[in-house]
């Protein structure tokens with residue numbers, strides 16, 4: 001556990017159990033020992049064939065834990081409730097979940113259900129997000145906010161106004177000044193009194209990677225001049241009472257409470273000014289930014305960590321607003337936040353298998369092979385070989401490396417000229433590898449091939465270099481014998497993971513069992529990517545037409561089997577992926593079948609074989625694109 005820093009980034013939800021497997025503590029700190037869920041048992045239950053009592057789903061796999069989601073939501077609410085109570089703040093906290101962090105139906109429905117007791121709402125940033133938020137919030141608390149952010153056209157604004165007509169507590173937050181004209185015009189046409197918010201561009205700037213949204217030149221929000229023009233226009237239309245919320249967002253992963261308090265304090269001043277100018281503001285929405293400690297370092301100097309707890313975050317917000325409002329004699333506003341990362345990151349784990357590992361053991365050089373090589377080497381290359389042998393005999397490490405490199409280069413030249421055969425070239429490679437090994441400079445880092453697409457499942461690693469904790473989920477009671485990097489299935493050199501938390505360029509890994517191959521006879525080696533519940537699923541692409549993983553939802557239950565799989569869905573099939581690229585799989589199937597039938601009818605080929613080929617084709621369309629073991633692949637043809 002210490003090697004992989006599980007206690008740092010994993011507490012209180014992930015731990016290593018006495019079998020050396022990762023266990024989930026679904027209720028956080030309050031989890032009892034018998035409630036802990038062994039992740040390996042979940043993987044086995046899900047991936048074993050139906051005939052053996054499993055669900056027969058293929059990896060990669062996302063396992064969602066709704067209990068963890070509930071605990072995150074309740075912890076956030078309790079942190080604010082506690083801060084409000086302990087500082088004597090005179091209004092409540094009522095958060096919203098920004099659905100962009102994970103729009104999965106079950107995630108959003110769970111959040112609405114778990115949060116309905118404390119008026120938890122949703123935030124949308126586009127028309128489809130608004131549609132899903134509207135339908136989900138019909139089952140939520142009537143007081144829950146539906147915050148409409150993002151760039152808006154007339155259609156978006158009218159949909160938001162329809163939501164208000166449906167008695168959803170909808171707030172249209174102006175991100176651009178021009179949106180106000182739509183709001184005034186359409187609300188009059190529809191006969192709805194809108195509730196309006198303004199997103200302010202704060203001067204406070206967050207300097208980390210995610211801070212580019214902040215500051216005067218940030219992408220979103222209204223400048224001070226624009227805010228004043230909005231106020232003026234609303235007054236002109238006798239709609240200033242509609243301006244009820246002040247919003248800002250200085251970026252995700254806010255590193256410190258000092259920066260947070262600075263931003264919140266600035267926003268609180270704007271809030272008080274809006275009130276002075278006649279607006280009926282009641283709510284400060286502090287946006288997202290509540291960070292996650294991905295590496296367990298609790299450091300405010302890193303993009304992947306933060307130097308505060310949930311409680312410290314809430315306390316900093318409450319105090320900063322209170323200070324400004326008390327000085328100005330202003331009634332405390334309702335506090336709203338749009339925490340996404342902090343709510344959903346922990347709830348899901350991406351699981352995948354290592355299917356093979358590169359080996360640096362060159363085939364042993366035979367004496368005959370060496371003899372043959374030496375005899376065939378031209379004189380100038382032979383000199384390099386002799387120099388290398390002499391350096392090796394005298395134990396001269398630097399010279400060994402130098403001559404080995406020279407020998408290799410010359411042999412490649414000879415090969416390109418056609419004067420050296422492929423067997424000799426291989427012998428030279430083997431010899432050089434042997435020398436590197438003998439003098440202790442061979443690269444000990446192995447490449448583990450994983451049945452996964454980085455582009456699909458860990459897009460932020462590829463796109464912005466974001467690190468997530470990635471570790472084996474079993475054999476943690478065994479000392480890992482090697483170090484490795486992870487290489488995915490895509491035909492793309494960027495499809496690899498060679499940076500890990502803690503500044504490591506390789507990961508401690510265990511030797512694969514058997515011959516360490518998906519078609520081999522050894523046991524599986526499962527790895528998990530943790531804290532990836534936010535952003536990764538929607539951001540992922542379909543490079544090489546690898547689609548999303550299978551997904552299961554696992555709840556804690558009391559009893560001998562202490563978990564139940566409450567929902568299971570395989571990942572997209574080859575057909576699903578082809579359809580995304582505008583192919584029509586059923587027509588493709590018909591074309592291929594027709595070709596097979598033609599061949600059979602023309603008597604060109606074995607007609608029974610052709611017919612079997614045609615009827616067996618469907619399976620290839622129906623399966624997921626990821627690798628399967630040969631044992632579970634019945635060949636047709």
Ligand code: PLP
Nearest residue numbers: 098249252288289338339340341
């Ligand atoms: N609200 C807005 C307007 C955002 O742009 C974002 C994300 O960038 C969020 C909320 C969610 O932020 P986080 O995931 O840091 O909580």
